[in-house]
Amino acid sequence: MRRRNAILLGLTGLVLIPLGRFGYGWISYPSDRSPEGAYYRIVASVNRRHPKGIFPYTETAAQHACFTIRDYRRQSQERILASYPEAERAVLLAVHVEEADAPDGADIFAIFARRRGWLDALRRDMSAIAQTTVGGDRATLQTVRGTRYSFRRRENGIWGLTQFTAALVAEAEKAARDAAMIERAAADYERVRGSVGAPGASAVP
Numbered sequence: 232m233r234r235r236n237a238i239l240l241g242l243t244g245l246v247l248i249p250l251g252r253f254g255y256g257w258i259s260y261p262s263d264r265s266p267e268g269a270y271y272r273i274v275a276s277v278n279r280r281h282p283k284g285i286f287p288y289t290e291t292a293a294q295h296a297c298f299t300i301r302d303y304r305r306q307s308q309e310r311i312l313a314s315y316p317e318a319e320r321a322v323l324l325a326v327h328v329e330e331a332d333a334p335d336g337a338d339i340f341a342i343f344a345r346r347r348g349w350l351d352a353l354r355r356d357m358s359a360i361a362q363t364t365v366g367g368d369r370a371t372l373q374t375v376r377g378t379r380y381s382f383r384r385r386e387n388g389i390w391g392l393t394q395f396t397a398a399l400v401a402e403a404e405k406a407a408r409d410a411a412m413i414e415r416a417a418a419d420y421e422r423v424r425g426s427v428g429a430p431g432a433s434a435v436p
Contacts, residue, residue, distance in 0.1 A: 263288065266363050266370040266382045269390040277353045282344035286337035290383040290391030296399035297336035303406035304331040307413045314417035323413075330406075340395075343402065349395065 261268035269288040276284030286294065308331040311323050333339045344350055358374040368384040382390040 263390065264388045266365065266372050266390045267360055269382060269392070270360065270372055270380065273353070273392060274357050277350055277357060280350060282341040282350055283337040285344070285392070286340045287389065288392055289340065290393050290396055291385050293340075293391065293393075293396040293399045294336055296396070296403040297339040299403040300330055300399070300406045301333050301336065301339050303403070303410040304333075307331070307406075307410045310410075310413050310417040314420050316420065327406075327409075340399075343395075343399065347398070 261271060263269045263272055273285050273288050276282065286297070304327045307327065308324060311320055315323065329342055330339060333342065356374070356376065356378045358376045358378070361373045361375045361377075363373070364371045370382040370384070370390060372380045372382065374380075381393040383393055385391050
């Protein structure tokens with residue numbers, strides 16, 4: 232009986248100790264309403280190679296840019312399908328089909344993270360936090376390796392990494408320019424088809 236009780240106590244300890252550690256880790260994990268909490272969640276996503284998990288911890292401008300990229304690429308795709316000659320469609324659609332078909336902004340972020348090797352770069356540079364400096368809605372987090380990460384507090388209180396904003400905004404601007412060019416070309420194709428099909432019009436100059 233004594234031996235059985237000892238075994239039961241041992242098994243109970245094996246279960247409770249990990250649960251206790253998990254509970255302590257959960258309680259002590261910083262809120263994402265702090266720069267440290269946002270940073271730790273980014274680290275966790277990098278370690279899992281899950282770029283979509285980083286998206287909620289990017290700043291507002293970066294998130295808006297991702298949705299803008301998706302919307303313009305989708306708009307361009309629709310105009311190409313509706314108005315471009317069939318011979319030109321396949322090549323043009325293939326250029327940005329992945330972005331046009333992305334369900335939301337997090338998927339766009341994941342596309343660029345993969346293309347540009349952002350996860351690998353973060354994995355190389357991220358380490359434990361040495362210090363954090365907060366000034367208003369801006370924060371700078373320095374790791375023990377000396378790498379600095381800038382964060383901006385978003386409207387919902389979550390801190391967003393600013394590292395990818397410039398690249399994503401530039402891609403959004405490019406998507407807008409491409410959409411405008413495709414719109415002009417689509418209008419030209421429609422005008423030509425309309426003039427050729429008009430009564431008395433000749434297809435031969």
